[in-house]
Amino acid sequence: MPQLIPFHFVNQLSFLLLTLIALIYIFSKYILPSYTLQQVIRLYIKKLDNKN
Template sequence: MPQLIPFYFVNQFSFSFLVLACLIYIFSKYVLPLNIFQQTIRMYITKLSNKS
């Protein structure tokens, strides 16, 4: 049925936009702050190990 093709693409586009928005939120809220925290901990550990 060719009349359903536009609805298929709209559904696919809206679902991909929703997934992209969820991924951006999850990365900015949970993943990236932990990564920054880990990098600062590594920096402090290397500074403390170089002093001794």
């Protein structure tokens, strides 16, 4: 049924956008701050090690 093809693409696009928004939110809220904290801790350890 060719009448339903545009709706199929709209459904795929909306699912893609929702998935991208969800992934960006999850990465920015939970995953990336832990990497930033890890880098800060490494920097402080490096500074403490250089003072000795």
